[in-house]
Amino acid sequence: MRRGCVVLDLPVVVIGAGPQGLAAAAQLRERGLTPLVLEAGPVAAHAVSQWAHVRLFSGWNELVDPGAARLLEPTGWTAPAGGCPTGGEWISSYLAPLAAALGDVVRLGARVTGVSRKGRDRLVDAGRDEQPFTVHVTYADGAEEKIDARAVIDASGTWASPNPAGADGLPALGEQAAATAGLVTYLPPGQVEHFAGQHVAVVGAGHSAMTAIIQLGALAEAHPETRVSWVVRRGSTGISFGGGTADELPQRGALGLGAKAAVDKGYVELVDGFRTDRIVVTDGRAVLISETGTELAPADHVVVLTGFRPDLSFLSEMRLDLDTTLQAPVRIAAEVDPNLHSCGDVRATGAADLAHPEKDLYLVGMKSYGRAPTFLAMTGYEQVRSVAAELAGDHEAAARVELVLPETGVCGGSGAFDDPEAATGGCCGAPELLTLTVAPR
Template sequence: MSDLPVVVIGAGPQGLAAAAHLRERGLEPLVLESGDRPGAAVAEWGHVRLFSEWSELVDPAAARLLEPTGWEAPTSGYPTGAEWVEEYLAPLAKALGEKVRYDARVTGVSRKGRDRLVDADRGEQSFTVHLATAAGHETRIEARAVIDASGTWRKPNPAGADGLPALGEAANADLITYSVPDSQAPGRYAGKHTVLLGAGASSLNAIIELDRIAQAHPGTTITWVLRRGTTANTYGGGEADQLPQRGALGLRARAAVEAGRIQVVTGFRTARIRRASDGATDRAVVVSEDGRELAPADSVVVLTGFRPDLSFLSELRLDLDPTLEAPRKIAADIDPNIHSCGSVQATGARDLAHAQEPNLYLVGMKSYGRAPTFLAMTGYEQVRSIVAMLAGDVEAAERIELVLPDTGVCGGSGLYDDPEAASAGGCCGPAAPALLSIGGSASVEASSCGTSSGGCG
């Protein structure tokens, strides 16, 4: 299979970085992107400013590929999604040239001549990648390895607290959106009532954007709905966050709430969204599982997280955690049910491998399944390790080259979404120093507050 390409699904940050590493290692990449441009998903939230600095958003191998073209790496500041695409992802895709194919939607991945049931010589067969173009043309590509960097953007979680669409969610889709509002395009929200469902960084960004609209347009009202019974930890780690702009998101959202511009409703688990009409205007009424109803809203913004699309991998034997839908070996370190610490370990090729499907890897946001704590630099470390493994450089693949920043949030080891029930254990207690082995040769002293089965990982 040495003459076959390594197929990379998705021309986002991790997909293009994987292609750059493959080129550098002398392996043949082929990036398949369903959109019509690099970073197509990022472009859809282009108005949102990232909380990672430029230095954390550029992959080293990608930078080395770009340098001979005259490209200069941005050195400081926090780009928006649109700036990330324009100043980095688009030039990187251009440098990769014909190795990136657009309007190529992957519809299935399997093994040549082997469906999911067949054991015989399974791992020795090439992958078959089925794809469809925007024009409807279907084709099949053989690959020596597959790196799925397709992300989770196309699969937002629904409004329903049970993980399924709330009753009426589909029927009232015209009143619902699943993306962060843009204060530069306020028409849908200005002078109107918006209900925001969800917590996390996306919701904090939404609060900031909606608050800007409210301050510029009198009559704008915002109701922020949380399933949690308290706002504890909702605002993140603040000044304790090792990524300052991530901490600043929470501080700004808290200020808007404390100023009275945002109404917060806690302990609300959505069951239904029904339409209310006064004859001239249709509005959405959000109803909880215990029967409470919110005031009619002109728009409902649902930012309850994302989940991976595993449908086109259904003929492969994935080794996934049944809760998170993430690779089993990393699930305990990122599962918010086990701990709510701010930091997790970097993950590499061995962590992301699927025992019965050698040379298949899920990377980037998709590798975290439904967990919300992914950072771009995590994905860059993943693809560096994976490509080293594909190239046969096991030592480099197993070396850890990344220390992730802490969020400054510590909620104990309790039930996710129920901070009141959190114990004092997990990552909150004092920890004794422990030796952390890096790359099997060097060791450093680190503060370890748990094992992979609990605590901080």
């Protein structure tokens, strides 16, 4: 079946078999379209499996895509009720059954290395939109393939591209050598008992860092010889621990409260206003040195949790319309830009917001936020619902908004992040900062 020269019987290639990629496949199938999910890892939800021990702050009702639930129900699956699962529970109770229900639609060990238009490189205008996409894939056994597609949904996420410790967005001098030596890691710690009696430095101030701080603070309480340093770039007046009890996702609010308590009780030393310039390995330990020359005590382990960034390398032949700062689609950049705000008034985004000059190419899920934090699974589910509707020609459904996002209870507009005045305001008014009282150790 053809419309002009566009081949409509080709699959819609979905890059990534994470929560949003699998949901996209379910939504596409429900719309009568043929999905093909290409997952680089050896299992579906491979990225989630790497933080399987971490408990999400979203409840089950926010973690299951409605279209995926409709696909699963005939198999006898029932949606888990109540509570906030760990990543591992999310996989076993939902994501793995969903991948199984999709069957051979999901290809594992299939890494996408490039996306282009058939017979057209980035420079060619003539007939571009009428040509199918060509997706280059390398399989785990080394085999290569080119797959023609009618559309491409990139749900590959950002997990594989963590931000470095360096304050300028590049690895600090010596950081890569320290990582090679096993002193620097970029994953949230799982079992932390093996850190007992050691010095652990956590770099970063987001939800992942707070989770690590709560775990390590509990370890330091049980083992007083353990030292935990929490290294953040902002000065203390600019550190917001979230909305606490005002957060509409209680578990998200609890992260800030728990991290604050670990600092207040003296189990964690907060090192604020520290911008990492160098990491020097001395006697098998890592010394963090700031741009001003301040040195931290040698650490046995440095856990860098400074966020993530999108890998755009395999889209180099695509015509993208990305914000120059966030590397997110320009139509949603202002909504998610942490330089403007981090409050809960971010609206749901759909196909129109995610469209690029490259027709029928969409970046969804965490990747659609570029370098911005605070992405929620339910945001991605709304995105793929809208994109599937658009690709199926149901423009009314694509334009409809079926999601209201929960508020965080705080707006932390950063402005100039060294400016105490900017830190206490923002686009939505002053945040309710949780004051620190740092107890001596």
